[in-house]
Amino acid sequence: xxxxxxxxxxxxxxxxxxxxxxxxxxxxxxxxxxxxxxxxxxxxxxxxxxxxxxxxxxxxxxxxxxxxxxxxxxxxxxxxxxxxxxxxxxxxxxxxxxxxxxxxxxxxxxxx
Amino acid sequence: xxxxxxxxxxxxxxxxxxxxxxxxxxxxxxxxxxxxxxxxxxxxxxxxxxxxxxxxxxxxxxxxxxxxxxxxxxxxxxxxxxxxxxxxxxxxxxxxxxxxxxxxxxxxxxxxxxx
Numbered sequence: 001x002x003x004x005x006x007x008x009x010x011x012x013x014x015x016x017x018x019x020x021x022x023x024x025x026x027x028x029x030x031x032x033x034x035x036x037x038x039x040x041x042x043x044x045x046x047x048x049x050x051x052x053x054x055x056x057x058x059x060x061x062x063x064x065x066x067x068x069x070x071x072x073x074x075x076x077x078x079x080x081x082x083x084x085x086x087x088x089x090x091x092x093x094x095x096x097x098x099x100x101x102x103x104x105x106x107x108x109x110x111x112x
Numbered sequence: 113x114x115x116x117x118x119x120x121x122x123x124x125x126x127x128x129x130x131x132x133x134x135x136x137x138x139x140x141x142x143x144x145x146x147x148x149x150x151x152x153x154x155x156x157x158x159x160x161x162x163x164x165x166x167x168x169x170x171x172x173x174x175x176x177x178x179x180x181x182x183x184x185x186x187x188x189x190x191x192x193x194x195x196x197x198x199x200x201x202x203x204x205x206x207x208x209x210x211x212x213x214x215x216x217x218x219x220x221x222x223x224x225x226x227x
Contacts, residue, residue: 033213042116042203042218043155088155092213099145099157099168100216 002027004089004103012109013079021106022073023089032065032072033090033100043088043102047074079110114138116219118204124225125194133189133222135204141215144187145205146179148172149221155203161187194226 006023013019023032031050035043047058049065049072056063062075076083086105092098117136125131137144146158159169159179166179176192187206191198201223207216 031213040220040223042205042220044218045214045216048213090155099160099170100147100155101157102155104154 002029002091002093002101004091004101006087006089006103006106008106009104010107010109012111015079015081015110015112017079019076019079019083019108020073021087021108022071023103024071025091026070028069029091030069031091032063033092034061034063034072034074035088035090035102037086037088037105039085043090046087076108079108081110081112084108084110114217116204116206116217118202118219118222120222121220122223122225124227127196127226128193131191131194131224133191133202133204133224135187135189135219136185137187137204137206138208138215138217139185141206141208141217143167143207143209144179144181145207146189147203147205147218149201149203151200158189158202191224194224196226199224199226 004023004025033048034046036046037043047056047063052069053067054065060077086107088105089103090100119134144161147155149155157170159173160167178190180188201221203221204219
């Protein structure tokens, strides 16, 4: 089945640093999603990407949909302590409301 | 902001017991889902529900699992005879085709511990 591979698995950064994480797949996704999960909470959608090559920002977050449709990256600029959490990439297997496939996540720790 | 509500937030049960996890999806959403996240692992799809029937299920969703929409608001996941390996966070989600994937909303989850 479709699988999403995320790297790195975990990151420790200083507050104020920029962060970059990425997600790759062996198969094409038509939509890429980036979620954040805080401890004890459900995933919350950060950014959705719908077109190959699309670059989208949401505040300090920027994500891009790779032109091959097999990869995406998420950047966080000027990290702050509340950025701590697990970041997942995900994509719907087929159409908009079909089940989502998730990557294993990147755990981000921010040192003040 | 509309939200998906799940109860209880934490349930401890003995192996072999039945559990029912409850969810109240966002009121105008049409698609409902259950996902599972074993501690430290990725979120995995279990089942989707549309128009009062299962539309898709994963290989994890075997005969010990069932879902139901007993009334107009609740959506439940029943595990008939729990096993130790069923211990996980269970997330309910709902979506509306008109909102695209920005409307795909997860609840805060139920942590199930089987002892």
